[in-house]
Amino acid sequence: MPTTKTPEETMFLAESLVRSINSPVCIALFGELGAGKTVFVKGLAKGLGIEDVIKSPTFVLMRSYSGRMKLRHIDLYRIKKEEEFLPFEEALMDEGITAIEWAERAGELLPEKRIDVIFKILHENNREIIINDYRN
Ligand SMILES: Nc1ncnc2c1ncn2[C@@H]1O[C@H](COP(=O)(O)OP(=O)(O)OP(=O)(O)O)[C@@H](O)[C@H]1O
Numbered sequence: 398m399p400t401t402k403t404p405e406e407t408m409f410l411a412e413s414l415v416r417s418i419n420s421p422v423c424i425a426l427f428g429e430l431g432a433g434k435t436v437f438v439k440g441l442a443k444g445l446g447i448e449d450v451i452k453s454p455t456f457v458l459m460r461s462y463s464g465r466m467k468l469r470h471i472d473l474y475r476i477k478k479e480e481e482f483l484p485f486e487e488a489l490m491d492e493g494i495t496a497i498e499w500a501e502r503a504g505e506l507l508p509e510k511r512i513d514v515i516f517k518i519l520h521e522n523n524r525e526i527i528i529n530d531y532r533n
């Protein structure tokens with residue numbers, strides 16, 4: 398099982414993943430509070446050469462950044478119904494990478510062709526991180 402022992406290792410995993418991506422994709426992030434989803438998005442940003450500070454979009458729901466590819470960072474923690482995800486669906490048709498925290502809240506509206514990243518807190522600083530690629 399892939400595990401990381403520090404936030405830096407989790408970022409590194411995301412950087413390696415994003416280096417292999419050259420076409421638009423949705424990256425759905427699953428895991429409890431504090432599991433490392435935002436840390437992972439910071440790694441995606443770093444891998445794309447984005448130098449902005451990545452702030453969690455918990456209240457604004459979405460932030461966009463420009464790098465080697467565009468990065469959209471969505472956080473669905475505060476949505477109550479799947480339909481509230483609809484305004485963000487068009488982001489998925491776009492040229493960039495769309496990373497979604499609390500992706501399960503989008504339910505059936507998540508695209509089938511996507512990459513799932515599932516985080517489990519094992520210990521204080523240990524995370525199990527499973528990446529499932531459903532693009533093909
Ligand atoms: N191996 C690790 N990987 C990632 N984060 C870690 C690790 N070990 C400790 N941490 C800490 O766990 C926290 C993860 O926070 P983060 O904001 O990324 O969680 P999150 O999954 O986005 O939570 P939320 O659902 O609240 O948005 C950070 O404080 C980070 O320093």
Ligand SMILES: [Mg+2]
Nearest residue numbers: 434435453498
């Ligand atoms: Mg977060």
